[in-house]
Amino acid sequence: MDYTDKMLKYKENCIKKNEELLRNGVFVMDTGNVYIDEDVEIGEDSVIYPNVHILKGSKIGKNVTILPNSFISNSIIGDGTTIDSSKITDSEVGENSVVGPMSHLRNHTKIIGDARIGNFVEFKNSSFGRGSKCAHLTYIGDSDVGEKVNFGCGVVTVNYDGKNKFRTTIGDGAFIGSNVNLIAPVKVGKNALLAAGSTIDHDVADGDMGIARSRQENKAGFGDKYKNK
Incomplete structure (x- = not known):
């Protein structure tokens, strides 16, 4: 399988995942332009905007809003939180928090909850x-x-x-x-x-x-x- 075939297969799997999420009460705005790995868990009534990537190991709570151009990998996002155009890897954001726009959380950062992380803020460990x-x-x-x-x-x-x-x-x-x-x-x-x-x-x-x-x-x-x- 060449690179083009792999990308087409990945796209197909993402669309299937997005359609499954829709059936389970997650609002995926554009199923053809949201990229979510198969093992990702997302709670009901969450909203996923276009051009969002959520990669393996991630768990997204209920009533979460993930705005465009966000990238989340191996991270936990608590209920009621908003992620705005930000990158989060190997980290955890507690409930009812706001992150972004243009924030970067990495290396086992833990935001306990009810927090405000604004624009151009970086957290590490x-x-x-x-x-x-x-x-x-x-x-x-x-x-x-x-x-x-x-x-x-x-x-x-x-x-x-x-x-x-x-x-x-x-x-x-x-x-x-x-x-x-x-x-x-x-x-x-x-x-x-x-x-x-x-x-x-x-x-x-x-x-x-x-x-x-x-x-x-x-x-x-x-x-x-x-x-x-």
Whole structure:
């Protein structure tokens, strides 16, 4: 069997799978443009949009919405969750969460539930507590994040020194300001606050604020002088 025959056979199997799902209460919008492996399980009342790939080992709950251009492999998606144009591999997303658009979850990431993972966010080998939010432009790697933690824009867990990987731990209720670097190994306590623009390389205790940035200095008239030189 040549490559073309294999692809035609795969397409045929996918259509059969999609038609089976339709009979079992899953709304597959375009049976000819959704690619689901035979062993995938999907709960009733879930909605699968066109150009979605769900590969072997995956289990999708009830009332899940998977929007176009999503790729899911060997992962579990909980009931009531929405996946928007995102890639999820070897990971788990708990119930009533929103992921995407353009998020990437990989390497045994576990989103506990009721979470918000926004656009251009990457998780790697991390856990993310119930009700926590990470809205945009953030990397969370090798981290254990508690419940109801809020991440601002542009946060990075600096987990790799070129030779070894280190973990970051963040307690329940912490607030991580925008453009914060967390240099692992480091621990941030419960209800701690990290000021925007900080590079944190020491532990921050429960309820404390961590701030690590130089003070601003304004030079009078220098802007005009520079532009007019």
